[in-house]
Amino acid sequence: MLPDWPRALGTPQLSGVLKAQPEDFVVEEVFPVEFSDDGEFDWLWIEKRGDNTEYVARQLARLAGVQPKAVTYSGQKDRQAITRQWFCVHLPGKNFPAWDVPEAETWKILRKGRHRQKLRLGSHRYNRFTLCLSALGGDLDELGHRAAQLSQGVPNYFGEQRFGHQGGNISACQQWFAGTLTPSRFERSMYLSAARSYLFNTVLANRVLDGSWNTGLEGEIYALRDSGSVFSAERNEETLARLASGDIQATGPLFGKAGRLVVSAAAASAEEAVYSLHADLCEGLLKHGLSMERRALRLIPQDFQWQFTGNKSLELSFSLPRGCFATALVRELIRYPLAS
Structure with a gap:
């Protein structure tokens, strides 16, 4: 089972249904x-x-x-x-x-x-989502209050679908790394991705709990909002102002062999604490040649709109960068059953 990663707005008291039917979850590449x-x-x-x-x-x-x-x-x-x-x-x-x-x-x-050009993986930059949350139960005033805060950003978790049914991709990856499972080429890629995503989510969860996910730590590596280019900088007034405006984001690890830019000080301690708890995943990722990459800890939706469409339904529309999950926003609004 996957952890119930901590939320920026706390656990919602409202419940609802996501994807009651395919028409409730519409995604279109902006390309x-x-x-x-x-x-x-x-x-x-x-x-x-x-x-x-x-x-x-x-x-x-x-x-x-x-x-x-x-x-x-x-x-x-x-x-x-x-x-x-x-x-x-x-x-x-x-x-x-x-x-x-x-x-x-x-x-x-x-x-x-x-x-004359080939379409390559990662060519589009954004996806546009239109979602309908149905069968809402609880205080709808709270739901509206939460929705109004989402435009400020949410923790940029990988969605539960990355990890397979009940997190099965993580246990399968551990079996593979231990030599008790021989996955196919497609499964190997899926398991490596799940392992990196799990480590990232765990780092992010800890930083949501200590409040540093959107304010940065000493020794941080930051990412530019539009290009995603990463850089290191001192945590001073200018950096804090850029974080507050959404111009830059603190980042977390997509684990692998360290590159030119490395975190230090408090940011490094936060990540190393997670690595020590999941040494099997880290060792396996290094063995299979993964290189360290960075991913923004905060996700700020673009063109975010919401409206009630009935007594017990809410429509959301927004754009997210490629590789980000709409469920990161939805889980801040309602509790919903995970798809089987």
């Missing part, structure tokens, strides 16, 4: 594309419902008569949702396929074009 109308790559703007990204990629490969590795996308999207995203199929020397999607499929092609 305008202008086709070159030549080249070897077909780009497909696809809407899917109840399918994961890998499934659609495999179906595209089947329709095009190519190997699965010829199909790429910028990011994985939720399964229990309606999502719109770009896919890319490498078709060297081949004509534009008909792309006739079988009627039985729960995904469809909304737009297509040919491009």
